[in-house]
Amino acid sequence: MAKPKKTPRPKAETPKGFRDYFGAEVTQRTEMLRKIAGVYHRYGFDALESSAVETVEALGKFLPDVDRPNEGVFAWQEADEDGKGDWMALRYDLTAPLARVYAQHRNDLPTPYRRFAMGPVWRNEKPGPGRYRQFYQCDADTVGTASMAADAEICAMLADTLEEVGIPRGDYLVRVNNRKVLNGVLEAMGVTDEGQAADVLRTIDKFDKVGEAGVRELLGKGRLDASGAYIDGVGLSDAQAEPVIAFLTSKGADAEETLTNLRAAVGDSAIGSEGVDELAQVADLLAAGGYGVDRIVIDPSVVRGLGYYTGPVFEAELTFEILDEKGRKRQFGSVAGGGRYDGLVKRFTGQEVPAVGVSIGVDRLLAALREKGRVTAHDVGPVVVTVMDRDRMADYQAMVSELRQAGIRAEVYLGNPKNFGNQLKYADRRHSPVAVIEGGDEKAAGIVQVKDLILGAQIAENATLEEWKERPSQFEVARGDLVAKVRDILAAHDLGGLG
């Protein structure tokens, strides 16, 4: 008889480009999203959770003449009776599913429909440092109204959200621009060719990086970039480039001055005037709502997203400084962006439905909160009740029950209790604030030892031998005072809300 073939062991590896999140990484994100959802809800937005799976057709990534849809999405073909069913895919953002949901349910949904959504999305892209193939998005959109009040509302909501999660006023700025103003600028320049317009757009996208002089070169003859390569210019005359520069640098001391500068930049372009009017409306509505320029500002130098959006465009930037990987100071930068877009639902119904939305970069914002010390690196661990006598598990169980009923995070040590040192190592690894010890002598005397592990660690680091010997971090208390003593220690370390 042949020996049965051994199946090789599977590899225990997170799939390439994916990652696992542990403990505080999960709970902090959950807590941040809960706060964001609270603000969105207060603004009248309703939650929506669509399925993670959509037909490739609905996602709009279907390439009919290739064997498999393009690589941007994770896709598979359903196996129907003939073996050839629909192509399905994981959603790559939360906007495409919103379009499908709105088209499908539009008769049952209120108009306008304010909805928020938060959850993972998937991209079938080459992963890189800090770039994963599954990540969270957190969106709010208002579908079905062209009113600038919707745009202003989303900007205000974005400011409120940042403050709610812990970014103080003064540390962020929501900057607003408008695509129609740019279109007006292009008209004023006499750029009508779509290709040339796209070239101009690509150029102003580099404004952040190359500055005014760089943009001038790129709009004209071209420019030597930092690597020494020569970048061809758009080929416009200096005079033609002027309105673009005027647009990008039109920010004045207040909204009024900025708007005046913009009106000059767009000249007599109708679409440009419309864009400036929209910005004026947004500015008025925000002022009425009490949102000053310390929070939301009209800023035509915002160029990100101008190629995608059709009206207002906005971006939330964190203005405090951090050190980059080379130790240089730089601004933290963008954590959210959005704007007004058309054609969301048109693909499905043929009808144009105006919409405006915002997307928060969940991981970026969480990183910012860490940077500001608003969230800690790890959860506070549980109080660990150690096991001195494995036959008295019931005694230890009773202790953790009491602690938990008092709202204190607590557990009994469940590993092999033989080596007491391992129990304390375990408590250390769990970042436990307190260990509880009850050996036979303590049991007989009706007492327990309560060890303040945080204080203990501080003493171990700084104390003299004398101080160390006094062991002031370990306390003997009556068994009946266990919960009270633990509570005192937690309160002393500002961990009163533990559990």
Added chain:
Amino acid sequence: MAKPKKTPRPKAETPKGFRDYFGAEVTQRTEMLRKIAGVYHRYGFDALESSAVETVEALGKFLPDVDRPNEGVFAWQEADEDGKGDWMALRYDLTAPLARVYAQHRNDLPTPYRRFAMGPVWRNEKPGPGRYRQFYQCDADTVGTASMAADAEICAMLADTLEEVGIPRGDYLVRVNNRKVLNGVLEAMGVTDEGQAADVLRTIDKFDKVGEAGVRELLGKGRLDASGAYIDGVGLSDAQAEPVIAFLTSKGADAEETLTNLRAAVGDSAIGSEGVDELAQVADLLAAGGYGVDRIVIDPSVVRGLGYYTGPVFEAELTFEILDEKGRKRQFGSVAGGGRYDGLVKRFTGQEVPAVGVSIGVDRLLAALREKGRVTAHDVGPVVVTVMDRDRMADYQAMVSELRQAGIRAEVYLGNPKNFGNQLKYADRRHSPVAVIEGGDEKAAGIVQVKDLILGAQIAENATLEEWKERPSQFEVARGDLVAKVRDILAAHDLGGLG
């Protein structure tokens, strides 16, 4: 020139077997999971969120000689340079990913490792009524300890969790059984053949449905089922069947009596005695923790999961009655289950790692809370500030800002304001409690109209024409009193915590 071919419009449909969740369906689940996570955290469990995507190999569903992995999972082949990469799949539960994560990170994780996980899982199965291909699971597992204290802890945690989310004591029962006891029973019966043992297991799985007499028939010659079909029996003698019946019906007035009955049922089987000892340990630990038989009880009639688990098995049942689809009373039934299992990590590392866990049926438990009136059918909608004069949007915007800053969910109407009736219809569709109206006359007089829509709906349903005419549901208040008046109305409807 040929006319460009028109791409047909995509269908706006939720993929078959999937569904979308709106408003309260999302927020209620989120809130329930938040409460559950709070209890798990208090018990010392750490959050884990693994990627939704795993290699098919790691999931353990790899069938090497078929073109595509089996139909239970959604799977696709990665396109590497040769076009033939690894097969990837969406996780079908939260236990298989836990095994992979534990095997991968075991040197960095505490031992034992208590973790909880909540999130969607996907099954590539034929959908049915109430059966979807994406649904939530909510698991807690302790990996790396054989101590019965871990099993007892999870039972206690399950009881605490049910109370925390809103199932009152007396409306649930956690029932505990043990697979080893059953193995002892099989030994006592003299059943050693694995096939026959599996037949016995299948039979006792039907105990819930066919009762003691039915099980006797099925263990013996066979039985006519309700449809008239004859089900072949296992072919045991009456005497051989006796220990199984004794096992299934061994529940006594208290744990002691049940354990005595079980000792009799397993006779001198060593594995059986071990199982009874384990149950005794669990019972002792729970008693020490203050968990009485009104919450957690040793009950050998629990048979679900006995085929899968290797030691203790437990199930949480809701004991209150509901009406089934035919109007008959029945118990709500099971909402959670779990037990002890081996071989979790062995597939990856070759080492046996003991583990015990529980899984809560998220949708079932949420349905139970709805049944008990613990969660409402829909969110309370926002206060709607109507638009009487579209040129005064800034005024209306200022009102919603004030309301929101007072913590009240509020929005300005963003649809076309021309038809006032549509605005009130919109408020109705949103389940808004209050509408605010400020026309030109009100503005001039410095007042606003505040309409109590909940009271208004009650009056419309029950009032006489006289009462109706008095319009006591609409109030004229000074503009400065807007927030206070809205707050009063919300408080009167017990919606003080709104927003």
